[in-house]
Amino acid sequence: MPKLVIDTSKITDVPAFLKLCPFGALYEKDGKVDVSAACKMCRICVKKGPAGAATFVEDEKKPEINKSEWNGVVVYVDHEDGKIHPVTLELLGKARELADKIGHKVYSVFIGSGIKNAAEELLHYGCDKVFVYDDPALKHYIPELYTTVFESYIKSNKPCAILVGATTTGRELAPRIAARFKTGLTADCTILDMAENTDLIQIRPAFGGNIMAQIVCPNNRPQLATVRYKVMNAPERSAEAKGEIVPCSVDGIDLSTTTKILDIKPKEKVKTIESADVIVAVGRGFKTKEDIAMAKELADLIGAELACTRPLVEGGWMDAKHQIGLSGRTVRPKLIICLGISGAVQFAAGMNNSDVIFAVNSDENAPIFKVANYGVVGDVYDIVPKLIANIKEGK
Ligand SMILES: Cc1cc2nc3c(=O)[nH]c(=O)nc-3n(C[C@H](O)[C@H](O)[C@H](O)COP(=O)(O)OP(=O)(O)OC[C@H]3O[C@@H](n4cnc5c(N)ncnc54)[C@H](O)[C@@H]3O)c2cc1C
Ligand code: SF4
Incomplete structure (x- = not known):
């Protein structure tokens, strides 16, 4: 890797030199100026500092591997x-x-x-x-x-x-x-x-x-x-x-460690959305946290796990372990029901390999319909209670 070499003897005004770095990567310790991992290799200190105070050393060309x-x-x-x-x-x-x-x-x-x-x-x-x-x-x-x-x-x-x-x-x-x-x-x-x-x-x-x-x-x-x-x-x-x-023998492998295991307390096993066969996922189409109870009722009726989009986690409505997507979990259930979810790429990346995708969205142009196998253009406040009623009636 290329690196930055600092020669403290060439620096006449240390505080002024430290200030040159816009990333705060230069610091002084025990009378010596050094550079931290925050360095972005922008070379401002090389150009603006006293000659020879900071030198950028190019990487030696690595030999070709076989x-x-x-x-x-x-x-x-x-x-x-x-x-x-x-x-x-x-x-x-x-x-x-x-x-x-x-x-x-x-x-x-x-x-x-x-x-x-x-x-x-x-x-x-x-x-x-x-x-x-x-x-x-x-x-x-x-x-x-x-x-x-x-x-x-x-x-x-x-x-x-x-x-x-x-x-x-x-x-x-x-x-x-x-x-x-x-x-x-x-x-x-x-x-x-x-x-x-x-x-x-x-x-x-x-x-x-x-x-x-x-x-x-x-x-x-x-x-x-x-x-x-x-x-x-x-x-x-x-x-x-x-x-x-x-x-394989471990003879000759240094198995010394500074880690000592004193006790192991297994975490309570909880059902994860990754292992669920059926998921009901909710998005910002739900206006309040309380309204999610409607989706939970549907999930319970069909033995599904409840999941959500990122804004609901950010809003503190649901726990992060229920979030599907790029910065959440990847799921691959047999059936996923997406309620009031736009289908942004970051969400879809975490669920588009599901076997069957069913979506309800009031906007017929919502991207979720591009990945859905079945879709209903409609209001979740209208569709979900009807679904629940139908299931309860055994339809
Ligand atoms: C780096 C990065 C990582 C991200 N990671 C994730 C991630 O892991 N997971 C994730 O989900 N997002 C993630 N996001 C955010 C993502 O881009 C979207 O903002 C998010 O998925 C949108 O969530 P949503 O569909 O609930 O809300 P919205 O996009 O606001 O969509 C709400 C949808 O509900 C519909 N709607 C509104 N009212 C009703 C109603 N009454 N009935 C029916 N439909 C209705 C609307 O038509 C709309 O389509 C990430 C973003 C970035 C930049
Ligand atoms: S090269 Fe840029 S980021 Fe690195 S120490 Fe110098 S000024 Fe700071």
């Missing part, structure tokens, strides 16, 4: 006490598709304790090899330990691309791995493809969902991407287990 040395598409097995998170299976399906394009194999890395039986299950989902790091020291997910083990795997196996579920664990682990290898990571990809030259094409919404950014790491390996649960399709479970379990 891409053919990096082989295999790997999925990190996200799990809790050996119970595999379904995002892992979705990623195995995508990994197979990507690997087939370049003639690579699909691998997974499973880190934990007492996980050998659970590892077998992955062989029903098209994984060629499951690398299992099974050790009592790895019983609990401790970020630094899991990163170190994954680092060791990468050093020994040189995978081309690594897919990680964008779960709480994955969002923490993937950047740590990327940092250790000084490589790129694209978070929350919605589309993944593979170029002939093994560059992983990582596509995700950017600039508030207004464009789809296509990101590649042309001269870095491994390539890392996270993908949210329910974005990709899980493959069918094959009756026959194919592939191989590869037990």
